[in-house]
Amino acid sequence: MGKVDLAIRNGRPVTGAGVGEPADIGIEGERVACIGIVPAARDEIDARGKLVLPGCIDAHVHLSYPLADEGEPGWVDDFTSGSAAALAGGVTTVGNICFPLPGETPLQTLEREEAQAREMAVADYLLHPVLSRPTPEVLADIPTLARYGCRSIKLFTVFPWFDQEVRGILEAVHLAGASGLLTLVHCEDRPLIAFATAQLVAEGKTGLQYYPVSRPVVSEVVATQRVVALAEVAGAPVHVVHLSSRRALEVCRDARRRGVPVHVETRPMYLHFTEDRFSGPDPGRFVGQPPLRTASDLDALWEGIAQGDIDTVATDHAPWLLADKIDPAHTIEAVRPGVADLETLLPVLYSEGVRSGRISLERLVQVLSTNAARLLGLFPRKGTIRVGSDADLVVFDPECSRVVDGACMHSRADYSVYDGWEVTGWPDVTVRRGAVVYRDGQVMGRPGTGRRAAAVQKG
Ligand SMILES: [Zn+2]
Structure with missing residues (x-):
């Protein structure tokens, strides 16, 4: 046997199916070439005492924001800085939400964002075009998206036109399913939120301590029920994103028991x-x-992961500068939602989930990699470690402890919600399609080397 390009030696491979004994992994070009007996390599990584995980797939991030108002602060990462945060955190594929410019059809949105990502990304990426008002032009684009290798669309029940357009939305979800696309849905009910907020405002209760009351659990519950109904009637799969409550999880669990194709994402926060x-x-x-x-909600979500009722954990990485996030002028009616989390997703879930005994290592890999790969048509090219799969690998040191300081991390957000937390378990090395893109604290990949993760062709 000749030399391979890269060998990772003596790490314990973890997949969604189990934890293996220490083994060598050989990589040729972009793929895993051999596991077990691995010849000498041009580059060797000693992974003794370390875990080797499939690269995480964070299917919900915001690395572009074409709708930011002039002069207003916006999300601060792009495909390059977001990739750096991702790779340093063991995430090798990101799924970016793509908002349409006024008048754009989903395909035009996809092509515009693809041009940007192709030039700037280092991590591999998926693009989720956001569904705008379901006009005939928008609906006509949905089957074409699938032909371009796109695997998903994103829908927001909080959009102001949602309630007037349910019939058209049903058409869109149905068309998406028939075309092999998964519909990702943000589930909160706009009228309920508007009413709850107006009542608080009338009472002068506009401080952020009232923020949870202004967006009550029931607004998530009712929107989730409605989305379950869309999936049930359209006969098409939906993926409820950033699910936050016990009651909304119960709605999804019940739907799944009845065979409705409902999938669930939660986010680390x-x-x-x-x-x-x-x-x-x-x-x-x-x-x-x-x-x-x-x-109680927090406990339900951990149980949901442990029991398999939650399919994926994704960050909804939406990075702001701290000064813009904690603007004292903010009220329940004026906030800047979202937090940066790409670099901390895996370490914090390992530290708080696996080390504390709440979830197994296999489950960690399932919710951070394997399940997203399956849902988005990438499995087994991504989401696992096997011969022939993309060499998206993380050499993970389960004993490395570090105190989080968002100001020193790779996202341009200058803080982290975990600032000051001692987190144990961090990536040592990240390999994306055979290229070492993160090592010794340095991100090394060149912008433009990330590629759109195409769906695996079904034979
Ligand atoms: Zn989002």
Whole structure:
């Protein structure tokens, strides 16, 4: 046997199916070439005492924001800085939400964002075009998206036109399913939020301590029920993103029991923080939509991961500068939602989930990689470690402890919600399609080397 390009020696491989004994992994070009007996390599990585994980797939991030108002602060990462944060955190594929410019059809949105990502990304990427009002032009684009290798569209139930367009939306979800696309849905009910907010405003209760009351759990529950109904009637799969509450999870669990194709994502914030943060210092730091919930919700989400009711954990990485996040002028009616989390997703979930005994290592890999690969048509090219798969690998040091300081990390966001937390378990090396893109604290990949993760052809 000749030399291989890269060998990772003596690490314990972890897949969604189990934890292996220490083994060598050989990489040729972009793919895993051999596991077990691996010849000498041009580049060797000693992974003794380390875990080797499939690269994480964070299917929900914001690395572009074409709608930012002139002069207003916006999300601060692009495909290059977002890739750096991703790769340093063991994420090798990101799924970017692509908002349409006024008048754009989904295909035009996809092509515009693809041009940007192709030039700037280092991580591999998926693009999720956001569905605008379901006009005949927009609907006509949906089957074409699939032909371009796109695997998903994104829908927001909080859009102002949602309630007037349910019939057209049903058509869109049906067309998406028939074309092999997954519909990702942000589930919160706009009228309920508007009413709850107006009542608080009338009482003068506009401070962020009232933020959870302004977007009550029931607004998530009713929107989730409605989206389950869309999936059920359209006969098409939906993926509820950033699910935050016990009651909304129960809605999805019930739907799944009845065979409705409903998949569930939660985001790390809901696993690590509760709503009392909005009564503490700098509540703006923790603002997302939906808001943080109670300890009972937090427990339900951990159980949901452990039991398999939650398919994926994705960050909804939406990075801001701290000064813009904690603007004292903010009220329940004026907030900047979203937090940066790409670099901390895996380490914090490992530290708080696996080390604390809440979830197994296999489950960690399932919710951070394998399940997203399956849902988005990438498995087994991505989402696992096997001969012939993309060499997207993370050499992970389960004993490395570090105190989080968002100001020194790779996202341009200058803070982290975990600032000051001691987190144990960090990536040592990240390999994306055979290229070492992160090592010794340095991101090395060149912008433009990331590629759109294309769906695996079904034979
Ligand atoms: Zn989002």
